[in-house]
Amino acid sequence: MSRQNPLILLADDDPNIVDSLAPFLERAGFHVMIVADGQSAFEKAQSHHPDLIILDVLMPRMDGRETLRRLRQTNVWTPTILLTQVGEASERALALEEGADDYLNKPFDPHELLARIRAVLRRARPGQRSLSAAWLLTSTELSLDRRARRASLSGQALDLTPKALAVLEYLMTHPDEAVTRERLLEAVWGWEYPAGTRTVDTRMAELRRALDDDPSQPRFIETLPGEGYRFVADVHGEG
Amino acid sequence: MGKDDLNRLMIKKPWFYLLLLSLPLLLGVLASVLAQVFWQPVPLLVFRIDIGMVAFVFGLFLSLLLAAFATGMRRKESQAQRAIAESQRQTEEGRIRFLRRLDHEIKNPLTALRAALVNVRECKTEDERQRAIGNAGRAVGNMIRLLADLRKLSDLGERPLERLPVEVPELLQEMVDAAKSLPAYQRREVNLLISKVPSPFPPVTGDRDLLALAVYNLVENALKFTSGEEAVEVRALEDGRAIVIEIADSGPGIPPDELSKIFEELYRGANARGIEGSGLGLALVQRIVELHGGQTEVRSRQDEPRGTVFTLRLPVRK
Structure with a gap:
């Protein structure tokens, strides 16, 4: 990042939201540029080269999804957080096509947004496609075909439930990042409840069995006590 | 022309319907006139049967038959329409009831939030300010919980159900532990009894996460x-x-x-007032069990020995 303080382009048509979020982000050390519709976001993203874009989905003139799609079509790979939720398989494939780097569901805690921004910026490789937009993810002998919803280990197809596959997908697109159980619940399940964290642990156990990954000496998924999980191996994206 | 087309025609063009009904009769009369003018009676029969008369009676009979059939159809049609109107009325009533309850559920946290904001602005001491901020946070938390449960409920109809074998004993143990791990319930006892004789517990087919949510809601309740x-x-x-x-x-x-009402969305019984919750927990339980092809029942007594039992019946995997 060339600038001292990263520039964030914040696109949301609700003045109450941007009016509260902008000062919050500025206090956290970012420059914030505000636009109220997709068309302006599209133009500002090309003219001002922000370090990160936050797009609301429902906006006048051009919605957030369309804005992002058009940016990616014009080869703008600025890391982007979309303010919505990734839903079921069909929607997830769509999300993949959009190439957002992360998703956050309203109403979110501003601190959660900050955590997402920092993680995305840390992962970003300027000017390059991010892992979130890659169809095929590989990490040593593990590969995940996101379009076909298939994972294999050393060429051997893995028998995973759709949920476990989605968990693996989230971890692999956010490598080397401490992912909390709550975050996984929101991103993969779409909802949270007090017993949900146990639900995550159950799927993680399934995933580890399939990957033949020993939690005490993890090759892929590491448990961070009191925090969550982290995908520790290097991940490469294709397509 | 199908039965439905005929029905529609009857309702739209009554003159055509009348014409259709009386057509055999008219033809009969016409035939009888023609026969009297042009034809001679049949000489072969002892009782001379007038062909025209036969045609007339036959036509009359056919017309009556058609009339009876058509009246029956119309009655069925109007019954069906009444049933549709009734179910529409019920849906509409349910919708209004839901909106009224939703209005109520949103009103409370908003009132608390508003009051808290006034206190933040006008308070004199730091203590007061902290308390107001705490109250605002709780009010927001309540609204977020309501919204999250509304979303779960709407999601249930949309997302495909996972259909995999689920080990019920393990799931129950997990959910009991989860509920007991909440700070408020750490000292509480929950007995877990699972029948083991004569055979091991068979798995049910379903969506483990949703079944867990249903069980959890009931244990927490x-x-x-x-x-x-x-x-x-x-x-x-x-x-x-x-x-x-x-x-x-x-x-x-x-x-x-x-x-009979506790499974309704946002219904709050007299006991439940003032107790935290979105008012959607039991509606979620019922919906989840239904999606698994099962049934939810409740029985309760307020006299000694008092208590409540919620029963979930889930079909066994074949």
Whole structure:
């Protein structure tokens, strides 16, 4: 990042939201540029080269999804957080096509947004496609075909439930990042409840069995006590 | 032309319908006139039967038959329409009831939030300010919980159900542990009884995460509506056709007139007022069990020995 303080382009048509979020982000050390519709976001993203874009989905003139799609079509790979939720398989494939780097569901805690921004910026490789937009993810002998919803280990197809596959997908697109159980619940399940964290642990156990990954000496998924999980191996994206 | 087309025609063009009905009769009359003018009576028969008369009677009979048939069809049609109107009215009533309850559920946290904001602005001491901020946070939390549960409920209809074998005993243990790990319930006892004889517990086919949510909601409810001295029990057995899961408590019980309503969205019984919750927990339970092809039942007593039992019946995997 060339600038001292990263520039964030914040696109949301609700003045109450941007009016509260902008000062919050500025206090956290970012420059914030505000636009109220997709068309302006599209133009500002090309003219001002922000370090990160936050797009609301429902906006006048051009919605957030369309804005992002058009940016990616014009080869703008600025890391982007979309303010919505990734839903079921069909929607997830769509999300993949959009190439957002992360998703956050309203109403979110501003601190959660900050955590997402920092993680995305840390992962970003300027000017390059991010892992979130890659169809095929590989990490040593593990590969995940996101379009076909298939994972294999050393060429051997893995028998995973759709949920476990989605968990693996989230971890692999956010490598080397401490992912909390709550975050996984929101991103993969779409909802949270007090017993949900146990639900995550159950799927993680399934995933580890399939990957033949020993939690005490993890090759892929590491448990961070009191925090969550982290995908520790290097991940490469294709397509 | 199908039956439905005919029906539509009858309703839209009554003159055409009348014409159609009386057509055999008209033809009969016409035939009888023609026969009298042009034809001679049949000489072969002893009782001379006038062909025209036969045609007339036949036409009359056919017209009556058609009329009876058409009247029957019309009656059926109007019955069907009444049934549709009735179900539309019920849907509409349900919708209005839901909106009224939703209005109420949003009003409370908003009122709290508003008051808290006034206090933040006008308070004199730091203590007061902190308390106001805490209250605002709780009000927001309540609204977020309501919204999250509304979303779960709407999601249930949309997302495909996972259909995999689920080990019920393990799931029940997990959810009991999860509920007991909440700070408010750490000292509470929950008995878990799982029948083991004569055969191991068969798995049910379903969506583990959703079944977990249903069980959790019921266990948490049981703990929420009872106090330290009252018992909570979770039990499961197989009765040959279904897996029966019961969540029982010896709490104050539910009034009989409320029993049929507690599964409604956002319904709050007299006992539930002032107790935290989105008002959607039981609606979610019922919806999840229904999606698995099962049934939800509740029985409750307010006299000694008092208590409430929620029963979930889930079909066994074949």
